[in-house]
Every structure is written in structure tokens, then in C-alpha cells.
Amino acid sequence: MEISQNECFLQDFLLLGIISIILILSLRSYVNDLARTEIKEKMESLANEKFILLVNDEITENDSLILGLQNIRSKTSSRNTGSVEINVTIRKENDFTRLRLIRSNSFQSKYWVFYNNYKTTSTYCIGEINTNSLDKYR
Numbered sequence: 001m002e003i004s005q006n007e008c009f010l011q012d013f014l015l016l017g018i019i020s021i022i023l024i025l026s027l028r029s030y031v032n033d034l035a036r037t038e039i040k041e042k043m044e045s046l047a048n049e050k051f052i053l054l055v056n057d058e059i060t061e062n063d064s065l066i067l068g069l070q071n072i073r074s075k076t077s078s079r080n081t082g083s084v085e086i087n088v089t090i091r092k093e094n095d096f097t098r099l100r101l102i103r104s105n106s107f108q109s110k111y112w113v114f115y116n117n118y119k120t121t122s123t124y125c126i127g128e129i130n131t132n133s134l135d136k137y138r
Helices: 005-044 063-070 119-123
Strands: 052-055 058-060 082-092 095-104 110-115 127-130
Touching (some): 005 082
Antiparallel strands (some): 110 127
16 A cells, blocks of 8 residues: 555644644743743842842842742642732842742742743743742732
8 A cells, every 4th residue: 555645745744743842842841941940040149149129119128038939840730820910020230030920819828930031931930939928918
């Protein structure tokens, strides 16, 4: 039995499509891993350094939040919708780290992290943290 040229083309096209989808999903995961690593390194570099922490545009001191960000981890499979959105900016000299945290509706100490330095990481959640340090923000 001979395979026609059209069938061969269709098989190649299907294989290429599957490979493309796998690469796109892998790349997104890789970018999220890089962003989490970048945030962890930036938070660790704040030790014994002078920095300004802004939460919803108000200067605050919150070592607990910095510790939570140092422990950022890959998001769980739970749904990442929330009610309260909190904007966090950390300024160290001329370096700005801008994050958007969305509080979980189910667990008040769980926040999904969006990293505003890159288009993809500001659109899609890159990880989650657990902290009670933002309870006063509603």
C-alpha cells in the first residue's frame, strides 16, 4: 500500500503542529521559571541594602512580604482568580521591580504573582506566594 503525497503532507503538517504546541507550552513554562528566579535573586539582594517598598503606591516596611517573594514557587493547579489586586514596587537605586499580586478568594494568605517587567509575565501568573503581611489591604 502506497502513501499518497497528500497523506504524507498531512502527516507532516500534523506532526509539525503537535511539536509547535509542545514548544509553545514549554517556552511559557521556561519564561515563568526565569522570572521566578529573577525575582528571588532580586529579593535576596535586598539584604543589608537600602530599598523602598511601595504597596499600592504607599511607602511601607514589610520584611514579611520580601521573605514571601524570596519563597515564590510555581503556581498550583488551583484556579488563579481572586478578588483583591495589590501593586507592589520595590526600588533599589535605579532598579524597579514591579509586581501585581492577586489574593485568592479561597485562601486569604495565598497570592498569585504577575511580574510587570515583561509582557508575557504581566499577563500570565508566574507563581504564588503565601503571606499574611498584606491582610490590611482590601
